[in-house]
Amino acid sequence: MGDYGLHAKAAKIKQLQGERRVATLVATVRELESSSVDDAWGCTAAGSPILAALARAAEADGRAQARHRAHQGLAGW
Structure with missing residues (x-):
């Protein structure tokens, strides 16, 4: 779900219905947070x-x- 949010255009996400849209956006934010932490650890290797x-x-x-x-x-x- 987070991967979908990362690659979908805003108009597609806007078309999602209520809870599905919120869930997609939350999953996308969690995916971005996870990715940024991984990147930060890579810099300190x-x-x-x-x-x-x-x-x-x-x-x-x-x-x-x-x-x-x-x-x-x-x-x-």
Whole structure:
């Protein structure tokens, strides 16, 4: 049912009767939610270039902040 909602045109869904239309739309939303969670987990998989780049950026930012605090005389702050 969710698959139908993903591929049907809005006019076709509008033609469905009451409970069938609501059920199709709910199933479609659940399908989209499930798909987005799967996509999110795929981005966090080991070796993900995006995740690796974010980790490097966070590490570099942490080092820059530590240098700044040391320069300000606030190393133990």
